[in-house]
Amino acid sequence: MADTTNDVGGIAGDRLRSFVERIERLEEEKKGLQDDIKDVYAEAKGTGFDVKIIRQIIRLRKQAKEERQEQEELLELYKAALGMD
Template identity: 75%
Template structure:
């Protein structure tokens, strides 16, 4: 039986809140796992700043990566930073 409080189905609301809480806990666990992988990669000599950049780039489609690189090169050239 659903309990209505002020027009709100309390059982349904409680179900949503509990699901969100479980997912948040899973997210915290995954964040800890990711931190451990970064620590491991750093321990073997890899640069985590570069790994994070690579991960960001891999999430982009090819056209967006190409556009970003072109704009970066253009800005660097405008600032006299190109070799």
């Protein structure tokens, strides 16, 4: 009986192919989502919103409140040290 796992050099070819194909499908989905996000940013810009600020807000919302507060305090401290107040 032949080995159906398609082993080559100790590597299960069918299993490897399955992983590669799954990753390729997910990469394609990711590209589609990235295109959708780009479209939303373009729509926001078209209605007058500043996209750079929206990106900053998105980044800040991902952070924990304490981390965000610490960064804001450091930013204020550095601005004061540079006379930017």
